[in-house]
Amino acid sequence: xxxxxxxxxxxxxxxxxxxxxxxxxxxxxxxxxxxxxxxxxxxxxxxxxxxxxxxxxxxxxxxxxxxxxxxxxxxxxxxxxxxxxxxxxxxxxxxxxxxxxxxxxxxxxxxxxxxxxxxxxxxxxxxxxxxxxxxxxxxxxxxxxxxxxxxxxxxxxxxxxxxxxxxxxxx
Numbered sequence: 001x002x003x004x005x006x007x008x009x010x011x012x013x014x015x016x017x018x019x020x021x022x023x024x025x026x027x028x029x030x031x032x033x034x035x036x037x038x039x040x041x042x043x044x045x046x047x048x049x050x051x052x053x054x055x056x057x058x059x060x061x062x063x064x065x066x067x068x069x070x071x072x073x074x075x076x077x078x079x080x081x082x083x084x085x086x087x088x089x090x091x092x093x094x095x096x097x098x099x100x101x102x103x104x105x106x107x108x109x110x111x112x113x114x115x116x117x118x119x120x121x122x123x124x125x126x127x128x129x130x131x132x133x134x135x136x137x138x139x140x141x142x143x144x145x146x147x148x149x150x151x152x153x154x155x156x157x158x159x160x161x162x163x164x165x166x167x168x169x170x171x
Contacts, residue, residue: 002065007055009048014073016101017043024134025165034136055079058095066115068108075103078112080119086152091168092125093154113145121171128169131157142167
């Protein structure tokens with residue numbers, strides 16, 4: 001688990017947040033469809049600055065940030081916010097789960113997901129909430145982990161990322 005003072009842009013020097021997206025899930029008229037939607041995502045220094053602020057805020061507010069290091073270099077991280085939400089106060093939010101491009105497929109994402117889920121369970125949550133990127137590959141990962149479409153959507157997440165898939169993981 002990372003401490004707030006460890007989260008600085010230099011931590012991400014060996015981290016490559018890049019994704020070539022060719023197909024995405026879209027909900028249309030109440031049904032999910034895969035659509036040909038192509039774009040590149042690559043984080044630069046400005047995105048890492050904002051990310052550091054967000055991760056520090058997560059810890060400051062009582063949440064947790066987990067990381068995977070290989071040879072002392074960051075290759076993955078997940079974050080879980082503090083505080084339950086939803087009509088029954090059963091959800092806890094996982095606002096971040098990212099694995100460096102060259103390290104994907106090695107089990108890092110699964111390990112970070114399970115650390116986040118365990119932490120959420122210990123906080124009294126019944127479900128982990130994920131506003132997940134709609135790329136087919138990203139959704140395949142979450143489905144393989146046992147996630148499903150959220151029964152209750154977070155209006156805040158939908159407003160911030162309207163193309164994301166709103167998911168839950170029963171703890």
